[in-house]
Amino acid sequence: xxxxxxxVAALAFxxxxxxxxxxxxxxxxxxxxxxxxxxxxxxxxxxxxMIRQPVFRWGWAILFAAATIxxxxxxxxxxxxMSYETFISMLQSAGFxxxxxxxxxxxxxxxxxxxLLLLVGIGLKPASRRLxxxxxxSAPFLxxxxxxxxxxxxxxxxxxxLPSAWVGSAYSVLYGFESITRSVGPRQPxxxxxxxxxxxxxxxxxxxxxxxxxxxxINDPQGVRSGLASPPSGLSVANFGIAASITDCSFGSNMxxxxxxxxxxxxxxxxxxxxxxAYAKAAGFRTVYVDAQRTGGxxxxxxxxxxxxxxxxxxxxxxxxxxxxxxxxxxxxIDALANDRREFILVxxxxxxxxxxDKFPDTAAPYQPTLPRGLSADVAEMQLPENLYSGxxxxxxxxxxxxxxxxxxxxxxxxxxxxxxxLRDALIIYTSDHGQKLHERGDSGTxxxxxxxxxxxxxAVPLVAIDASGRWQAAAKRHFDASSHYRIFPTLLAAMGYDxxxxxxxxGEALDSTxxxxxxxxxxxxxxxxxxxxxxxxxxxALPAPPASDIAAR
Ligand SMILES: [Zn+2]
Numbered sequence: 092x093x094x095x096x097x098x099v100a101a102l103a104f105x106x107x108x109x110x111x112x113x114x115x116x117x118x119x120x121x122x123x124x125x126x127x128x129x130x131x132x133x134x135x136x137x138x139x140x141m142i143r144q145p146v147f148r149w150g151w152a153i154l155f156a157a158a159t160i161x162x163x164x165x166x167x168x169x170x171x172x173m174s175y176e177t178f179i180s181m182l183q184s185a186g187f188x189x190x191x192x193x194x195x196x197x198x199x200x201x202x203x204x205x206x207l208l209l210l211v212g213i214g215l216k217p218a219s220r221r222l223x224x225x226x227x228x229s230a231p232f233l234x235x236x237x238x239x240x241x242x243x244x245x246x247x248x249x250x251x252x253l254p255s256a257w258v259g260s261a262y263s264v265l266y267g268f269e270s271i272t273r274s275v276g277p278r279q280p281x282x283x284x285x286x287x288x289x290x291x292x293x294x295x296x297x298x299x300x301x302x303x304x305x306x307x308x309i310n311d312p313q314g315v316r317s318g319l320a321s322p323p324s325g326l327s328v329a330n331f332g333i334a335a336s337i338t339d340c341s342f343g344s345n346m347x348x349x350x351x352x353x354x355x356x357x358x359x360x361x362x363x364x365x366x367x368x369a370y371a372k373a374a375g376f377r378t379v380y381v382d383a384q385r386t387g388g389x390x391x392x393x394x395x396x397x398x399x400x401x402x403x404x405x406x407x408x409x410x411x412x413x414x415x416x417x418x419x420x421x422x423x424x425i426d427a428l429a430n431d432r433r434e435f436i437l438v439x440x441x442x443x444x445x446x447x448x449d450k451f452p453d454t455a456a457p458y459q460p461t462l463p464r465g466l467s468a469d470v471a472e473m474q475l476p477e478n479l480y481s482g483x484x485x486x487x488x489x490x491x492x493x494x495x496x497x498x499x500x501x502x503x504x505x506x507x508x509x510x511x512x513x514l515r516d517a518l519i520i521y522t523s524d525h526g527q528k529l530h531e532r533g534d535s536g537t538x539x540x541x542x543x544x545x546x547x548x549x550x551a552v553p554l555v556a557i558d559a560s561g562r563w564q565a566a567a568k569r570h571f572d573a574s575s576h577y578r579i580f581p582t583l584l585a586a587m588g589y590d591x592x593x594x595x596x597x598x599g600e601a602l603d604s605t606x607x608x609x610x611x612x613x614x615x616x617x618x619x620x621x622x623x624x625x626x627x628x629x630x631x632x633a634l635p636a637p638p639a640s641d642i643a644a645r
Contacts, residue, residue: 094140097212102133102254104163104205108172112252125252132238132257138230140213141222151231152213156206158259163202166255168195175247176617178262202255209256239264246615246622265620273358273619278397281365281373283597285588289374291558292516293428294435294586296367296579298348299501300341300384300442301540302523304333304551306497306637313637315458315498318505319521319555326514329563331602332572334554335612335629336525340541341444343616344524344576345392349437351580353599354609354624360598361393367583368401371435374587379404379434381423383416383441391439414450416441417500421507428512435587440504442523443496445539447489451499458494459643486530487641493529494637518586519557520579520602525612526551531635542614547633550612552576556602566603572631573610578602 109129116122136155142148165173165181173181192199238261242249247265250258304310307317309330322328337344337352349367352360368378380402385391386409390399399405404427408419417440427436443450448462462485508514526548527539540549554574556563581601584594591601600606614625 092218094212094215094217095137097208097215098133098136098140101159101205101209101212101256102136104201104208105166105252105255108166108252111172115251128238128241129253132234132254135230135234136209136213136254136256138222138227138234140215141217141227141230143217143224143227145216147228148217149214152210154260155213155256156210158257158263159206159209159255160199160202162255162259162262163205164195164199167198167201172251173258175242175250175262175265175620178259179266182266205255235260235264242620243268244621246618246620269620276363279363279365281369283370283584283589283593285374286590287588289376289433289588290586291518292431292433293518294371294376294583295424295428295438295517295519296348296436296583297424297438297440297519297521298345299440299521299523299553301444301525301527302442302497302501302553303493303527303529303548304523304553305548305631305634306494306527306529307501307553309555310553311636313639315494315637316502317497317553318502318509319557322557323509325559326509327558327561327564329556329561329567331554331556331567331570331574333551333629333631333634334522334572335575335608335610336523336550336552337576338613338616339525339545339549339627340616341524342392343613345439348522348524348576348579349392349394349398351584351598352577354577354611354613354626357613358618364597366398366401367437367580368398368435370584370589371587372401372403374589376433376435376587377403379406379423379427379436381406381420381436381438383408383420384439384444413441414452414499417504418507421504424508425512428514428517435583440500442500443493443527447492447496450496451492455499455503456495457498458491458641460488461492461495462488482535483530483533487638490529490531490637490641493527494641514557515559517558520555520582521557522554522576522579523552525549529635531638545612545614545627547627547629548635550614550627551629551634554579556582563603569605570602570608574602574608575610575612575629578604578608 112125113122116125139148139151142151162173234257238253238257242261242265250261306314307319308314309317309319310333319328337347346361347357350361350364371378378401386407388407406423408416411419420438420440424436424438427434441450448464448466525540528542528546528549529539530536542549556567577599578601581594581598584598585591585601595601600608611626611628614627615622618624
């Protein structure tokens with residue numbers, strides 16, 4: 092009796108999480124499933140408490156108590172459920188445990204009290220023999236097997252509102268499984284041989300931010316000025332049309348653009364392959380990273396100290412307002428191309444990530460009416476606040492602000508680059524990390540990309556190759572509206588002089604391959620455990636054109 096009371100009291104610590112899950116589910120078929128699962132797991136806890144051999148009973152009690160402290164203290168501190176991803180990053184940052192103990196004393200004490208009740212409730216000697224030994228002994232295994240399997244097939248999702256004791260134990264099982272099956276190993280050194288001299292003195296990869304392919308004049312008559320439509324004489328802009336991105340979120344696209352990755356093996360290659368900077372250095376290029384988005388030396392999109400170690404010149408623009416950062420980036424590229432050194436330059440443009448109302452100057456706002464200005468001038472990037480922009484009229488204003496931003500940050504960027512850069516012996520590949528859903532169909536919602544179930548336009552990006560020789564024109568014609576980000580990394584390696592056959596074997600086809608590309612992006616980049624990538628096709632016919640009716644006659 093006292094044991095039951097202790098276990099019930101322990102479970103009662105998590106009542107807020109239970110209500111939160113119920114509120115989240117609402118009256119849906121998921122509700123009885125959740126309640127059923129909760130009751131089953133609670134009964135399995137009771138079963139474990141009835142195990143007669145003290146060593147097994149106390150063993151489970153200690154495991155459940157430990158899981159309760161780990162998840163409970165996080166969830167109390169964060170006032171939110173702990174995801175599997177968070178669980179892993181917490182294990183991986185166990186070195187900071189001292190800081191955590193100091194900073195979260197209150198939540199840890201609360202979770203420890205919870206865990207103590209559970210420990211004693213399960214561990215104490217059961218009074219009667221109400222449960223057959225075999226049933227008691229198998230109850231915790233049953234609970235753990237059921238929850239682990241369920242979380243596995245949902246890629247780690249679904250533990251919200253279930254007892255921390257169980258969720259923490261199941262996360263541990265999944266983590267153990269992943270450590271064994273996904274043995275990724277350390278990052279490899281450059282192993283591919285170079286079989287010829289580099290094809291260019293300078294190689295530049297420009298990764299724009301949130302640029303929708305059809306909003307550029309090179310891809311749609313209603314698109315805005317990109318600066319790419321009429322290059323200066325002697326320069327060739329090979330337009331691959333509307334291409335598919337790696338994925339519809341910044342992190343995955345940037346990570347894979349910098350490390351390469353095929354559709355079949357991007358996880359392994361991202362985790363263990365050398366970065367593009369490592370390849371460039373090994374091929375004799377000085378490496379330059381121009382980041383117009385972050386400041387103060389901050390890394391983003393999965394960059395770490397090791398990758399930073401392969402970058403010779405790391406450029407950010409701490410003192411430049413957000414609206415002028417892409418102009419500063421153009422200046423940095425112009426400077427790098429002006430010296431006679433062999434260089435590889437990677438640019439993370441500021442582009443057109445939300446908020447965009449103030450990412451262009453007053454003097455460059457041909458598209459009207461726009462969103463109200465002056466509220467977000469110093470903000471580089473943020474999440475779209477719920478309900479801020481919804482409704483057809485707001486999205487119309489958003490699209491006009493977006494057009495002004497694109498004309499300024501893309502058109503202005505290439506105008507400046509083409510006017511001042513020495514491009515005779517350079518290759519420039521230009522694309523965007525992902526596209527944009529701008530709600531042209533009047534669809535509701537507040538997201539522009541990173542949707543859980545993305546539409547085609549979230550992965551529809553521009554893709555051009557710029558050089559003086561014009562050698563990319565044939566490939567661009569062949570794969571017009573039918574190429575993808577996946578082909579950029581092998582293209583860069585081949586241009587650096589790496590053996591094209593070995594490059595293809597490791598990283599897939601390059602932009603000038605004769606093989607067709609599936610032209611799909613991955614809607615589930617973080618596919619792990621039992622989940623598979625979700626491939627979304629990018630076809631021009633499925634993408635809304637920029638609505639001409641957005642723009643007021645002047
Ligand atoms: Zn992005």
